[in-house]
Amino acid sequence: MTQKQTILIVEDEPKLVRLVREVMTATGFAVLTTGDGEEAVRLTAVSQPDLILLDIVLTSDLDGFGVARRVREFSDVPIILLTAKVQESDILRGFDAGADDYVTKPFSSRELLARVRAVLKRAHREEGDAADAEIVCGPLRIDLARRRVAVAGENVHLTRTEYNLLHELARHQNQVLLHEQLLTAVWGPEYRDDLDYLRAYIRYLRRKLEPDPANPALIVTVPGVGYMLECPG
Ligand code: CA
Numbered sequence: 372m373t374q375k376q377t378i379l380i381v382e383d384e385p386k387l388v389r390l391v392r393e394v395m396t397a398t399g400f401a402v403l404t405t406g407d408g409e410e411a412v413r414l415t416a417v418s419q420p421d422l423i424l425l426d427i428v429l430t431s432d433l434d435g436f437g438v439a440r441r442v443r444e445f446s447d448v449p450i451i452l453l454t455a456k457v458q459e460s461d462i463l464r465g466f467d468a469g470a471d472d473y474v475t476k477p478f479s480s481r482e483l484l485a486r487v488r489a490v491l492k493r494a495h496r497e498e499g500d501a502a503d504a505e506i507v508c509g510p511l512r513i514d515l516a517r518r519r520v521a522v523a524g525e526n527v528h529l530t531r532t533e534y535n536l537l538h539e540l541a542r543h544q545n546q547v548l549l550h551e552q553l554l555t556a557v558w559g560p561e562y563r564d565d566l567d568y569l570r571a572y573i574r575y576l577r578r579k580l581e582p583d584p585a586n587p588a589l590i591v592t593v594p595g596v597g598y599m600l601e602c603p604g
Contacts, residue, residue, distance in 0.1 A: 375401040376491070379420035381411040381438060382453065383430050387476075391424060394480040395487075408433025412441045415448060422491055424483075425470070426453045427461070436468045443469035447531050449490045453478075463571050469530055472558075489559045493535075506541045508602035511580060511589060513541055520580075527579050532557065536572050537580075540590065540600035549597040573598060 378395050382388045383406030395402050403418060405411050408431040415423065423442070427435035439450050452465045452473040465473055471493075474486050506513040510523040518534055520527050529537065539556045540548060551563045558568060573592075577584040591601050 375399060376421040377401040377403060377418065378487070379411065379414055379418070379423045380404040381408070381423060381429070381435070382406060382426040384426075387426075387453075390480070391483065394483060398484060407431045408435075408438045411438045415442050415446055419446075420448060422487060422494075423448055423450045424453055424487075425450055427465070428455065436464060439465065439468035439470050443530070447494075449494045449531075451486055451490055459567065462567075466532075466568075466571055467575075471532060485561065489561055493557075493559060494531075506538075506544070508541060508544055508600060509589065511541075511602075513538065522580055529576075529579065532572060533575055533579070536569075537576055537600075540598065544600045544602045547593050547597050547599045553597065569598075 378400045380388060380391050380395070380402060382391065382404070388404050388406070392402050392404060403414055403420060405414055406429065408429050410431075411423070411425070412433070414420070425435045425438055429435060429438075433441070435452060435454075439452070442448065442450065449472075450470045452462075452470045453476060454461060454465070454473050455476045462473055471490050472486055474483055504515050506515065512521045514520070515538070520529055520534065520537065535557045536553065539553060550566055550569055554562045554565055554569055557572075558565065562568060573590060574584075577587050577590055581587050581589055589601060591599050593599060
């Protein structure tokens, strides 16, 4: 018997909790819920859910961004933000805090389920692709088995999505990858037009990997087309 996957719902509006719980339970997920930020962090540590649906605005001291940040100190569990806010700055702040995706309120149950499935699928694909090789590109070294990255001998911590994007670029080093190719490979085919995701993550990678992120030498932009990891030799 396969064990049910568990979704942790962190939301303080009872109506929305009921709705999301119903959708997830009907689809075959086990569900945990809390409306409190601190409790959400505790539940994540204790129960190790397979995915977190995380409201940004919580009445507790710790809001959704805070929860994501705390959870990322010890867990790579996929996090989808539930947000009434649609400003790009909030979404980028969410990615920055370690969220994997977001759904804007009000959302349909179909939309929510599609996101949950896409994010879970992404997480599983990664578990399967351990290899005992490494990719070297100038000062950059990617240990594929351990999913670790170093620049000039210094370890650099990447979030899961950052790593996946870098891995995709590195697998095709010195080749231009189209925006749609990267979005499809890293996020999934349903994200092929979400250029904002890609731009944000390219920016994060450059900030972590490039000596001068404003003048990138590793991850180069091919305007209007895509990106390329440029490796010497
Ligand atoms: Ca709320």
